[in-house]
Amino acid sequence: MSRPVVLLFLCFVCLPTLGFAQLLDEEGEYGEDWGGYFFGTRGGLSLGSQDWSNIETELNLGFHGDMFLETIPSQGRFSFWGQLGYHQRGSRISRQRLFTFQGNRVTLPADNFVFNNASLAIGGKQVVSYLGLADLYYLIGVRAEYNLSTNLGEYDALSAFGAGVRRSYPFDSYEFINRFTYGATVGGGAVIPLSESIGGFVELTAHPDLSFQYNQGAIANVIDPLGGTNTSIGERAIRNFTVELSVGLRFLRKWRYID
DSSP, rough: OOHHHHHHHHHHSSSSOOOOOOOOSSSOOTTTEEEEEEEEEEEEEEEEEEEEOOOOOOEEEEEEEEEEEEEEETTTTTEEEEEEEEEEEEEOOOEEEOOOOOOEEEEEOSEEEEEEEEEEEEEEEEEEESSSEEEEEEEEEEEEEEEEEEEGGGGGGGGOHHHHTTTTOOOSSTTOOOOOOOOOOOOEEEEEEOSSSSSEEEEEEEEESOOOOEEEOOEEEEEOTTTTSEEEEEEEEEEEEEEEEEEEEEEEEEEOOOO
């Protein structure tokens, strides 16, 4: 993992993460006597899966972090939010050994497929229940993401065992990797007031992609490493689905209107 990505992740973990609770009682009318917004950070663990067209994959553990802005809820219930951050998408396979048609054993250099994406998302949030300790809410939004890097280059080491072995796995090439992807965000959480202007939250969200992260056409005349005969590799299209568990803090930025 690159140093900038590590530093970014540490910033997200060390800084407080966000999500706010019920507004405190205020003198005057919001928008007439006072105004403001929420801001903060959130971060946590990601459990990624991918819908592949010709390989069965498993869940892969990653991480994510965001900075966000949120409007003050209208009548204490509904608000708009926007966030920008770093999210890992991907999946994994059980580490396995392959055989070339000469009978040589090949151990995979990696057992996961990781796409490091910058993500921009906007949406709405609705408080559904005010409890004594926390406020429960659900959220929905849309996302646009830009791929920063992948780990697919690790599989280039398989070229030493023949093109057929290497072509069984995705290529680290933006001829096939889509830089831009988009999808939805849905989920919910609980906000706990910590002080008059600070709140903490826990949030569980799902992030299905509506576009492909990787899209490769069929490849013909590939030597089968198991039999030495020519074969074809079918079309490979990869779509991400990620579940994220986040913790965070949100801060209130407030001002008063003076006549």
